Amino acid sequence: MRHGDGRAVWREPTAYLLMATAMVAPFDVNVVGPALPTIAETFGLSDARTGLIITMFAIPGIFAGPVIGMLADRYGRRRVVIPCLLIYGLAGVGILAVNTFVAVLALRFVQGLVGGSILASLALTVVGDIYDGPTQNTVMGMTSASITVTAALAPAIGGALAAIAWDAPFAIYGLSVVVAGAVYLWLEEPVRETDSTLDLAYLREALRTVPTRPALGLYGANFASFALYFGGVLTAVSFLLNDTYGLGSGRIGSLITAAMLVSAVVAILNGRFVRIATEQQLISVGFVAYGIGLVGTWSAGSAAGVLGALVFFGIGHGLVLPSVASALAGLAPTKFRGGVMSLRTSLVLASQAVAPPLFTVPAVMIGYSTVLLTAGCLALVGGIGALFALQYR
DSSP: OBOSOSSGGGGOHHHHHHHHHHHTGGGTTTTTGGGHHHHHHHHTOOHHHHTHHHHHHHHHHHHHHHHHHHHHHHHOHHHHHHHHHHHHHHHHHHGGGOOSHHHHHHHHHHHHHHSTHHHHHHHHHHHHHHBOHHHHHHHHHHHHHHHHHHHHHHHHHHHHHHTTOTTGGGGGGHHHHHHHHHHHHHOOOOOOSSOOOSSHHHHHHHHHHSOHHHHHHHHHHHHHHHHIIIIIIIIIIHHHHHHHHOOOHHHHHHHHHHHHHHHHHHHHTHHHHTTTSOHHHHHHHHHHHHHHHHHHHHHOOSHHHHHHHHHHHHHHHHHHHHHHHHHHHHHSOHHHHHHHHHHHHHHHHHHHHHHHHHHHHHHHHHOHHHHHHHHHHHHHHHHHHHHHHHHTO
16 A cells, blocks of 8 residues: 655556556547437437447446456456456447447447446556555546546547548547556556455445445435536536527537536645545535536526536536545455445446436426526535534534
């Protein structure tokens, strides 16, 4: 376990290997989204059928995530991370070699079994294994920031590649194979307490060891944060900008990217923030920022005003993501950390699946502005309530 104040980590190759592993994860959906209209045109599909490219990726990961986490606990991090990177990359690049939509969906399903948020979770798990104290928060922040930056830039990259050919965006998954080679050559296996067995005894001991109430609170915060992001920002705000302010997809993507890059900067500073506040306090403040941002989109009055409001949302995202990941990593002993962190992955994918309808369905009746106002008020109340609860605990 590496200690310290978090400053020297910027000179450590290990931190950058973990960042690289996490950076390829957000290519899962974000890089493919802009290519969907081109894919629909190429194969003569409806929008709903084309959307299966997203669905077929998300569903298997909800169930495979915890299993892969347990495998990482049982057999070691490197033995699981490297095959996941290779399968994720090769299945993605393999789409360039197929010419039927069914084959595309099959390869996306394979990718979803091992990639995306699962890889991000594995990278964050290794951070928890190797680092401790403020150093851990610094590297968690760096790794979370790398995820956020990729997620912000991927739509622009995918759109540019889709302009060349419908399958060109899938070539970018080749980076995962390169990262797998780097991990194989240079990442040392983190020290584990003991080998775990994948049976009921593992589950019983994990439930007994991990404190239930803090874990439920952190998992709940994790689900809520991504639900606000996938449903609130990526879905509801996008429709609001188009319907109310007449922005096209390119300008909408650029506006959201600008706001989300703020969250990357905030995430990088997590190691500094944790010296003056607890992780639970940072999460609570993050939800207050979420609330300000979403309420701000309701009252903005212009596209520029929406951007200003989303900056607050980006600050909240930068506070919540690394703080939740670090707190979860700290709850579990090394032998169960992979399973604990992978359950976080399942919740991310579940929020990706259910959050958009939570915002779009009520918007039919009350409009996106009112939906965003409601979500913002709930986030504000939750964040402020959590701060008071922490103060008087």
